[in-house]
Amino acid sequence: MTKPEQYAVFGHPIKHSKSPLIHQQFAVQTRQNIEYTRQDVDAEQFVSATRNFFAGGGHGLNCTVPLKELAWKFADDLTQRASYSKAVNTLARQADGRILGDNTDGIGLVTDLLSNHQIKLDNINILLLGAGGASRGILQPILQQQPKRLVIVNRTVEKAVNLATEFTELGNLIGCGYNDLEHQSFDLILNATSASLSGQLPPLPEKLLANKGICYDLAYGNEPTAFVRWGQQQGAAKSLDGLGMLVEQAAEAFYLWRGIRPETQVMIEQFNTNRNQSN
Numbered sequence: 001m002t003k004p005e006q007y008a009v010f011g012h013p014i015k016h017s018k019s020p021l022i023h024q025q026f027a028v029q030t031r032q033n034i035e036y037t038r039q040d041v042d043a044e045q046f047v048s049a050t051r052n053f054f055a056g057g058g059h060g061l062n063c064t065v066p067l068k069e070l071a072w073k074f075a076d077d078l079t080q081r082a083s084y085s086k087a088v089n090t091l092a093r094q095a096d097g098r099i100l101g102d103n104t105d106g107i108g109l110v111t112d113l114l115s116n117h118q119i120k121l122d123n124i125n126i127l128l129l130g131a132g133g134a135s136r137g138i139l140q141p142i143l144q145q146q147p148k149r150l151v152i153v154n155r156t157v158e159k160a161v162n163l164a165t166e167f168t169e170l171g172n173l174i175g176c177g178y179n180d181l182e183h184q185s186f187d188l189i190l191n192a193t194s195a196s197l198s199g200q201l202p203p204l205p206e207k208l209l210a211n212k213g214i215c216y217d218l219a220y221g222n223e224p225t226a227f228v229r230w231g232q233q234q235g236a237a238k239s240l241d242g243l244g245m246l247v248e249q250a251a252e253a254f255y256l257w258r259g260i261r262p263e264t265q266v267m268i269e270q271f272n273t274n275r276n277q278s279n
């Protein structure tokens, strides 16, 4: 048997990453001869580790916290969505040896919403919580779905306003602070803050969620996140976390690397079963 082609995920910390498991399962399912490993790489080590990986014959890399902006700078070429997001989670060695940078987070989220949960994004009011890397990464694919209006809200208001200004040509969007949300309501609230990672909730006013509205936390865990629980308390039609997004962004990266699209539903169901059993 020929030697498997090499893929990896770099990040710091990295030991809890589900990416090796996801990609190995995609490979078995699609009969691709690859090996996917994880490597603890911090910001200082990033450039040399990435050069070594590709010089050693590596085919593709995923980059996670805190490396996405560095990966964006490292890439020789960028997809349009990576160019907008100024962050890269997927690097691919092309036939001519140049390194292509892509950002599959946003399309992963959109696929999870549209295909896995039948949540349409066109002509609805969307509130996006947070103005960090994840928000930046998902804005272009979300705006491509033509929502009626998108509001970005952030604790540091200036970052929300600047982000909205940067993407203004792509849709109807504004940036503001949490105090400006009184008396507004939204069909879909996306939580792209890192508050959930420490069990916290952004300061959300009552009646923020429209009747039959939907909540989606980009973060995920074995237990429902604080924001998923908030959505349930507000009577959301669905209150979801980012596990589906994680699997879908990986599927998109796999497609970029191997030209074959893996089946994702089975894996999402399997992850859901496992976490229900561990609760």
Ligand code: NDP
Pocket (backbone or CB within 6 Å): 065, 105, 108, 129, 130, 131, 132, 133, 134, 135, 154, 155, 156, 159, 192, 193, 194, 195, 196, 197, 200, 201, 202, 203, 218, 219, 220, 242, 243, 245, 246, 247, 249
């Ligand atoms: P960043 O550190 O770049 O940004 C964090 C954002 O959260 C900032 O806007 C920050 O506001 C805000 N924030 C942090 N704590 C609070 C709080 N207590 N109240 C209100 N706002 C808060 O993080 P990322 O954008 O990279 O990641 C955000 C989330 O998205 C994480 O939970 C991450 O796990 C998730 N994610 C999930 C993915 C998936 O596949 N499911 C993929 C990518 C990300 P301020 O600017 O004021 O500091």
